[in-house]
Amino acid sequence: MIPLAMWFNVDFEKLMLLLTPTFLRKKVFIAYLYSLVLPITKLHYQWKVKRLSDWYKLEHTGQVCSLRKVLNDNLDPSLRRIWIGEGNSFQRKYIYTRAEKKPVFLGRMFIYQNSEYLNTGADFNVYVPSEIINTSKHQIDALIVFYKLASKRYKLYPI
Structure with a gap:
């Protein structure tokens, strides 16, 4: 101090x-x-x-605990509901042609957004109450971009 x-x-x-x-x-x-x-x-x-x-x-740095503190201090000081989770990284599943002689059965598949696959998705997710996202989305983005590392990508999710 x-x-x-x-x-x-x-x-x-x-x-x-x-x-x-x-x-x-x-x-x-x-x-x-x-x-x-x-x-x-x-x-x-x-x-x-x-x-x-x-x-x-x-x-304050781009570490998860520090970034969470900055977001809560600036946007939700009383309830402190903003938290940060791991990013989504799903393996891609490919459909092969008959010429490739690979298995045709795909099993159970889920459809993900393009940004949620490995090496293309977010490195971390920021979970923010929807009323805060609606009122100050640009401030959230500015704070995250200021504190995060340059190579890290993020995605906002409403709670």
Whole structure:
């Protein structure tokens, strides 16, 4: 965690008051100095917020536990219903011609999407409640793309 007394925690209003000579510390003059310090204070606050968000991004990786935490923190903080599962990888079954002299009987077959076969499918599945998918699908995609490894593929499934 970040200690409270760090070099970047500067109270500019207090510093301005301490650097003002005592004989100039009148209400009108102090109010004027506050108005001069206000833009610096706002800029400093924006910098601190940006710094905290950057630290949050650096602390989380594309690992399953970390990615699940990021998704739940941003999209479902109270119920935390988003979870990540293994990707589907089914073997392809081929129908042979008579010239190939292979068995014709195929057995029981299931029809899968093209993306669910080996080396073409998703490496992991993200299970998200349907109301979250309906309201913020682009945010889900952006978070997953930001944190996942470049070679990994994913697929969203509504719960």
